[in-house]
Amino acid sequence: xxxxxxxxxxxxxxxxxxxxxxxxxxxxxxxxxxxxxxxxxxxxxxxxxxxxxxxxxxxxxxxxxxxxxxxxxxxxxxxxxxxxxxxxxxxxxxxxxxxxxxxxxxxxxxxxxxxxxxxxxxxxxxxxxxxxxxxxxxxxxxxxxxxxxxxxxxxxxxxxxxxxxxxxxxxxxxxxxxxxxxxxxxxxxxxxxxxxxxxxxxxxxxxxxxxxxxxxxxxxxxxxxxxxxxxxxxxxxxxxxxxxxxxxxxxxxxxxxxxxxxxxxxxxxxxxxxxxxxxxxxxxxxxxxxxxxxxxxxxxxxxxxxxxxxxxxxxxxxxxxxxxxxxxxxxxxxxxxxxxxxxxxxxxxxxxxxxxxxxxxxxxxxxxxxxxxxxxxxxxxxxxxxxxxxxxxxxxxxxxxxxxxxxxxxxxxxxxxxxxxxxxxxxxxxxxxxxxxxxxxxxxxxxxxxxxxxxxxxxxxxxxxxxxxxxxxxxxxxxxxxxxxxxxxxxxxxxxxxxxxxxxxxxxxxxxxxxxxxxxxxxxxxxxxxxxxxxxxxxxxxxxxxxxxxxxxxxxxxxxxxxxxxxxxxxxxxxxxxxxxxxxxxxxxxxxxxxxxxxxxxxxxxxxxxxxxxxxxxxxxxxxxxxxxxxxxxxx
Numbered sequence: 001x002x003x004x005x006x007x008x009x010x011x012x013x014x015x016x017x018x019x020x021x022x023x024x025x026x027x028x029x030x031x032x033x034x035x036x037x038x039x040x041x042x043x044x045x046x047x048x049x050x051x052x053x054x055x056x057x058x059x060x061x062x063x064x065x066x067x068x069x070x071x072x073x074x075x076x077x078x079x080x081x082x083x084x085x086x087x088x089x090x091x092x093x094x095x096x097x098x099x100x101x102x103x104x105x106x107x108x109x110x111x112x113x114x115x116x117x118x119x120x121x122x123x124x125x126x127x128x129x130x131x132x133x134x135x136x137x138x139x140x141x142x143x144x145x146x147x148x149x150x151x152x153x154x155x156x157x158x159x160x161x162x163x164x165x166x167x168x169x170x171x172x173x174x175x176x177x178x179x180x181x182x183x184x185x186x187x188x189x190x191x192x193x194x195x196x197x198x199x200x201x202x203x204x205x206x207x208x209x210x211x212x213x214x215x216x217x218x219x220x221x222x223x224x225x226x227x228x229x230x231x232x233x234x235x236x237x238x239x240x241x242x243x244x245x246x247x248x249x250x251x252x253x254x255x256x257x258x259x260x261x262x263x264x265x266x267x268x269x270x271x272x273x274x275x276x277x278x279x280x281x282x283x284x285x286x287x288x289x290x291x292x293x294x295x296x297x298x299x300x301x302x303x304x305x306x307x308x309x310x311x312x313x314x315x316x317x318x319x320x321x322x323x324x325x326x327x328x329x330x331x332x333x334x335x336x337x338x339x340x341x342x343x344x345x346x347x348x349x350x351x352x353x354x355x356x357x358x359x360x361x362x363x364x365x366x367x368x369x370x371x372x373x374x375x376x377x378x379x380x381x382x383x384x385x386x387x388x389x390x391x392x393x394x395x396x397x398x399x400x401x402x403x404x405x406x407x408x409x410x411x412x413x414x415x416x417x418x419x420x421x422x423x424x425x426x427x428x429x430x431x432x433x434x435x436x437x438x439x440x441x442x443x444x445x446x447x448x449x450x451x452x453x454x455x456x457x458x459x460x461x462x463x464x465x466x467x468x469x470x471x472x473x474x475x476x477x478x479x480x481x482x483x484x485x486x487x488x489x490x491x492x493x494x495x496x497x498x499x500x501x502x503x504x505x506x507x508x509x510x511x512x513x514x515x516x517x518x519x520x521x522x523x524x525x526x527x528x529x530x531x532x533x534x535x536x537x538x539x540x541x542x543x544x545x546x547x548x549x550x551x552x553x554x555x556x557x558x559x560x561x562x563x564x565x566x567x568x569x570x571x572x573x574x575x576x577x578x579x580x581x582x583x584x585x586x587x588x589x590x591x592x593x594x595x596x597x598x599x600x601x602x603x604x605x606x607x608x609x610x611x612x613x614x615x616x617x618x619x620x621x622x623x624x625x626x627x628x629x630x631x632x633x634x635x636x
Contacts, residue, residue, distance in 0.1 A: 045130040045143065049113075049210070051121040051203050051520055052564045057270075066117055066608035067274025067627045073260070075630030077278040078301040079103075080292050081285045082614040084469055084496045087253035088285065091239055094167070094214070095232040096174045096504070096539060099497075102616040103283050105214065106626065107245035107258045107276070112142050112161070113210035114271055117608030117621045120519035121203075123210045124271050127156055127242065131210065137201035140209055144192040149265040150217045150242050158194040162186050163218040163228075165196075172231040175539035179528055180208050202559040204524045211619050216241050242266075244276040257282045274604070275621075277629040296596070297326075303597040303624060305613040309369070309376065312594045327599050330592040334609035336386030337589035338515035338525070339379055342466070344584060346545035348509055350464060354410065355444040357582035359437035363481040364585050367425045379586040380420045381575050388521050388571035390417035390579070397569040401557055402576070405550035410580045418579035420586050430481070438485055454486030463488040464509040469499040504539045512587065513543055516617065519610050521571045523559035530578065531555060544583045551577055601628045 048055035063069040085099045093100040093109070113123035113131065125131060128142035148156035167173060169181035183199035196209050217240035221229040238247055244267070248259030258281040266272045284301060286292035289308075293315050296304050306312045320326045344351045344360070351357055366378055381389035393416060394402060402413060412418070423429040441454060446462055449455045454462040466475060466489055475491045482489045489510075494502070502508050515529060528534050530551050534542040554577065557570035579586070593613050604627055611623035621627065 043132055043135060045132050047130060048122060048124045049131060049133060049206070050119070050123075051207070052567075055122050055124070056116065056119045057124065061270050063270055063273040064117065064608075065606045066604055066611075066621075066623065068602075068604045068629075069274040071274050071277045071602070071604075071627070071629045072633070073277050073629070074279050074633030076280040076282060077303075077625060077630070079281065079283050079614060079625065080296070080301045080304060081283060082305065082616070086285055086287050086496065088256070089253060090235045091237065091247075092232075092234045094173050094177055095234075097232065098235065101256045101283055103256065103258055103281060104239070105616045106622055107281060108239060108241040108243040108247070109214040109216065110242045110266075111211050111214055112144075115207075115211055115519075115610075115619045117611050117623065120610075121207060123207060126266065126269070126271055127161075127215055128210075133206060134201075137198065137203060137206060139195055139197045140206050141189070141193065141195040142210075144194075145266075145269075146192065147265050148242060150240050151246050151261055152217070152219075152240055154217060154219070154240075156215065156217075156242055157191050158188040159191075160218050161194050161213075161215055162188050164215045165213055167216075167231045168213060170231060172233075175537060176528065176541065177212075179534065179537070179540060180212055180524060184209065200559070202523060204522050204559060207522075208524060244272070245281065248280065253285065255282065255284050275626050277627070278625075279633070281625070299598065302600065303595065303614065305615070306594040306596065316594075316596050321596075324599055326596055328594075328596050330594055331607075331613065333517075333591055333593060333611065335517035335519065335591065336388060336521070337379070337384040337517055337591060339382050339384070339584065340512070340514045340587045340589055341379065341584035342510050342512050342587060343543040344510055344582075345506060345508055345543070346547075346583065347506060348464070350462065350509070353444045354582055355440040356446070359440040359444075359485075360482075360487075361582055361585045362421050362433040362437040362440075363485065363487075364421075364478055365423050365425075365430055365433075365481060366420075366588060367423045368477065370425075370588075376588040376590040378420050378422060379589045380418055380579070381586075382578050383518075383521055383571055383575055384589040385591045386518075386521075388568055388575070390572040390575040392417060394573065394576065395569065397565075398573040398576070401554060401570060401573045402550070405553070405577075408548070408550055409577060412580040413576045417576065434481065434484055441485065448486045452486055453488070461488065462486065463490070465490045465492050466510045466512075467492050467494065467499065467502060467508040468512060469494060469496045470512075503543065506538065506543070506545065511543060517610075519620075520567065521558060523555050526555045526558060526574065530574075546578075546581075546583055548577070548581075595624075597624070600631055602631045603628045 047059040048057065082102050088099045088101045090098040090100050091104065093104050110127055112126065112128040114126045116122045116124060127144055127148050129145040130143045132141045144156055144158065150156060165181065165186045168177045169184065184205065185197045187195045189195055198205050220240045221234040221237060223229060242265065244264045245258035245260055247256065249257040260276060260279050286295060295301065297320060306316060316328055321328055344357055346352065370376060383389045394414060402409065421433055423433065445456050446454045468491065479489050479491065503511065528541040530542060530546045532547040532552050534540040535545050535547050551574065554570055554574040558567060558574065561567035561570055595613050608621060608623055610620040612618040612620065614622055614625050
């Protein structure tokens with residue numbers, strides 16, 4: 001599963017927008033006879049569920065391979081805000097208005113199940129000790145662990161799960177959560193058992209329920225008269241959760257401290273053994289990246305994931321790196337990469353013509369920047385770094401999905417897979433791309449006027465705005481290339497709050513969006529990014545404004561896939577449609593995680609395949625901050 005969104009959530013996409021770029025151990029067991037997979041037809045209670053095949057770890061496993069079950073506890077982990085939020089003003093992470101600290105969902109909130117970090121889309125019970133999936137995937141039932149407790153000592157009961165579900169699927173939650181649980185209903189069967197029924201059965205929705213439904217006490221937001229506050233009015237009440245940490249201290253907007261709960265109910269469960277080794281986790285919020293970088297060098301915080309190639313190459317170096325006090329590492333991951341791209345808002349008339357969109361893409365020269373930094377790869381797919389990206393000519397199975405929409409689709413969809421135009425950093429190749437772009441624009445009715453501006457038959461100038469919350473962008477060269485064709489691209493830098501509001505209302509011409517990562521492509525995420533329904537829903541994630549029957553049908557084919565082959569076929573067909581329509585200018589992807597950290601940590605010997613560094617946006621483990629430990633806690 002991905003991030004962005006998350007996992008398709010608006011906050012997931014915003015937080016990373018517009019920046020840059022296993023061996024077995026004794027902890028593993030052979031897949032058991034009772035392990036469930038999407039291909040199974042029985043309805044047994046199981047400890048884990050896999051999309052395809054059987055789970056890696058059996059019901060009697062002791063710990064995940066990528067942890068040290070004997071890791072020492074103690075010490076303090078110092079962190080900075082891991083995204084573009086420069087402050088926080090609430091503790092409710094799941095509503096639209098305001099900003100909540102990212103650490104809440106990593107260290108406090110728990111779900112019924114969690115994703116493994118070393119196998120694709122497989123969930124293991126956490127709050128739920130067992131789960132049962134209907135043969136047709138029309139329902140999933142969870143049986144709660146009788147040991148599960150909230151931090152206030154109350155047991156986690158089915159009524160709490162129901163309250164959490166009703167809150168997150170209701171109209172006062174962020175739209176991304178509403179759409180995530182659209183068509184799902186919940187029924188309490190007894191104090192510890194709850195069933196979720198799916199209007200449209202799909203594996204993706206099963207995983208959303210298991211791993212995206214954050215559980216909190218029904219007492220959160222409870223008024224003295226027994227009624228609840230409206231969910232979006234729960235703002236500064238500290239959440240009542242079951243996770244390993246509670247809030248220890250708060251300087252609202254500037255600093256928050258999480259304190260490890262010594263009575264954490266799940267500390268000895270196999271899915272938690274070896275995790276959460278720091279006694280305290282402190283987040284500080286900085287107003288800009290330059291100040292934050294200098295604070296890191298001064299030792300104010302311990303670890304930072306770097307998103308900018310320029311920052312990584314120019315600022316993360318010096319004496320403290322040279323002598324080893326600070327380590328600099330490119331952490332490898334096995335994630336597939338959804339697109340990082342400049343999304344063109346099709347709601348704007350200027351972008352309606354496909355030839356115009358193709359021309360804009362031809363003016364973008366990423367290769368020159370890449371020659372400077374050599375850190376990233378040009379994106380040519382929706383599903384980069386994975387087997388789900390289109391390859392060569394469409395297969396017979398792909399053509400079967402595409403043929404009904406041949407009249408709607410560009411002819412290129414039925415030819416070789418899309419490859420983003422490049423220059424290799426060479427001026428002659430850039431000139432050739434610009435000449436091709438000029439011909440496309442002329443064919444679309446845009447002519448160069450005597451004043452040097454490109455104008456249409458009405459005399460309107462070709463101008464558009466690139467909206468970004470980032471102070472430093474790579475847009476200057478692009479602006480110059482567009483100007484050579486008579487096009488004006490204005491770069492408008494705004495603060496994150498305004499950027500978020502304008503995104504929610506689709507009020508922009510072009511924005512840069514990082515769509516996150518995945519272990520298996522998720523139809524729910526595709527629906528939010530490209531589905532016709534989401535295009536008209538403000539606050540959703542169809543930033544391009546795509547409305548295409550072919551896209552809708554291919555997303556449905558992904559959702560209905562019974563085998564990994566069927567999922568691969570539908571994904572590749574969708575990839576061809578999206579890329580050859582030029583609804584975006586693809587940017588880059590980067591399967592490594594550039595990270596600097598002070599050399600004070602112990603770490604497990606085995607690295608997971610799917611993980612993040614410090615992000616709340618991925619459902620896979622934030623591996624360093626949840627499994628590492630301070631080598632010498634007394635030195636802190």
